[in-house]
Amino acid sequence: MPRISNRLLGAATAAVLGVINLTPVVFAQSAAPSMPGMDHMAMPTSQAAMPAAGPNQVIINNFAFGPTMLTVKAGTTVTWINKDGDAHTVTGVGAKPLFGSQPLDTGDSFSFTFKDPGSYAYFCKIHPTMKGVVIVQ
Amino acid sequence: MDDTELDRNSSNPSGGAPSRRTLLRCMAWAGAGTLWSVVGGVPTPFRLGTGEAQAAPASGFAFVQISDSHIGFRGDANPDPNGTLTTALQRIATLPQKPAMIVHTGDVSHLAKPEQFDAAEQLMKTAKLPVHYIPGEHDTLVDDGKPFFARFSPDVKTGGWYSFDQGGVHFVALVNVVGLQVGGLGHLGNEQIEWLERDLKGRSASTPIVVMAHMPMWSLYPQWGWGTDDGDKALAYLKRFGSVTVLNGHIHQVVQKVEGHVTFQTAMSTAYPQPTAGDGPGPGPLKVPTEKLASMLGVREVAVKGHTLAWSDTTLGT
Helix, strand or coil, X not given: CCCCXXXXXXXXXXXXXXXXXXXXXXXXXXXXXXXXXXXXXXCEHXXXXXXXXXXXXXXXXXXXXXXXXXXXXXXXXXXXXXXXXXXXXXXXXXXXXXCECCCECCCCEEEEEECCCEEEXXXXXXXXXXXXXXXXX | CCHHHHXXXXXXXXXXXXXXXXXXXHHHHHCCCECCCEECCEECCCCCCCHHHHHCCCCCEEEEEECCCCECCCCCCCCCHHHHHHHHHHHHHCCCCCCCEEEECCCCECCCCHHHHHHHHHHHHCCCCCEEECCCCCCCCCXXXXXXXXXXXXXXXXXXXXXXXXXXXEEEECCCECCCCCXXXXXXXXXXXXXXHHHHCCCCCCCCEEEECCCCCCCCEHHHCECECCHHHHHHHHCCCCCEEEEECCCCCEEEEEECCEEEEECXXXXXXXXXXXXXXXXXXXXXCHHHHHHHCEXXXXXXXXXXXXXXXXXXCC
């Protein structure tokens, strides 16, 4: 029988009780991100270092586009390759974006040819915190 | 736990803390597969898989939440999400109190492909229970979710949100995964929030409310998009109710927050775990040793008795 501490009773009184034993039960009293976590038995699959992108390429890995900003000449075809453990999209920002990929599973890629100079911001609509931009000169 | 003990706690939803003895038992149960539970906003133990659990809500009903089945996922973190969903449904079938229904809180599929929806639907049918679905952002990748809604909630009007009543509880199913903006969080939109206001208007404050939404309805970890940017507007209409339970998915792990009479609960996935907030570069699939995977996947049973709800998260393995 595990011992019960007064601290735990206090936590229960505060209307939050977590029993961390079998699974990652985490309780958060506020929006603060400092939550007690379990000991991971493994790292996320996306933990590997960012692979190098070739010319006119953007590699998706670790929930990021790399390079975040890519500069190309007009008429260049840019290719995004998803090397992450999760699915992502390449979706132009705006109401009627110029370009947008289907969902890209791990290993999938997407290409688009930029004909006109400009700044083309894009993001992942599955994970909208992922952002990138293509500068076409 | 004997029935008397649970009854006492159940009938005192706003009362004091559980007794020391109760907590001791709760801790002891952790090894038996029950993690924790809350009755009427105050944590009290509740145990799955035993006669006690069956006896406790005898006059009420129970339902089950499953989430994030990601059918079609083929990464290392789980090479067989169909198999683990099947295990979850088998677990549900063995519950002492037969659930009245299942709620699936989204990411039914991994990439919103028709064959993934098909496979998920066929598997879910084996449970032989009514299922209420809401989409996750993976389900709405194609055509703003129209294929998902057409299949999984065909009677629902444009927008995909809906509500229904069961056993004295008012269930509200929200959609916070459509129209996500760059850099943003989950989003409900004014049209849906205005619908919610109308939906709740005139209901007694004593009506227990269960809200379902895929992404967390509070700012759990915005850096990873774990939140809903206009969730507070929805909560403003929910605050007056004495018992509000918000069931979320999305983050593939159990996190709880209590705010007044509102309890927020995220659920485990049936497919793969994700890291805890901020641990690593992003919320990607977490690869764990194969023998540990089942212990990080699970289902949630919610037992309803009168105005009180008791819920319990159960893993698919130890």
